Amino acid sequence: MDIGEYRLEKSTDLYDIKVSRWVCWCPVFTIKGQNAEVKDFGDWDDIEPHREDKPEHGCGNMTFTPKPATQKVLDKYGITVDEYNEIASVLEDGLSFGYCGLCS
Numbered sequence: 001m002d003i004g005e006y007r008l009e010k011s012t013d014l015y016d017i018k019v020s021r022w023v024c025w026c027p028v029f030t031i032k033g034q035n036a037e038v039k040d041f042g043d044w045d046d047i048e049p050h051r052e053d054k055p056e057h058g059c060g061n062m063t064f065t066p067k068p069a070t071q072k073v074l075d076k077y078g079i080t081v082d083e084y085n086e087i088a089s090v091l092e093d094g095l096s097f098g099y100c101g102l103c104s
């Protein structure tokens, strides 16, 4: 499947995140080379799944809401609170994009 451009593509020494433009998934998200889960950093949901003007096959308003760091998640990835907050804010910027045109 050709997923086209990424809506978010960011790589640092700490993490690597690529989020496709057309579907609400995050095909690449690693921290220090280890597979990471978005849900460890917050809730990513369609907060308006029933809005009337949303695309027929799409999401109404995809929004990422960061949650505070827990020791469990910091230990899981071996990161500091500052690093956690940095990643959570990148996810918030990249994953709170509202409409999506292609999934349901």
Ligand SMILES: [Zn+2]
Residues within 6 Å of the ligand: 022, 023, 024, 058, 059, 062, 100, 101, 102, 103, 104
């Ligand atoms: Zn979607």
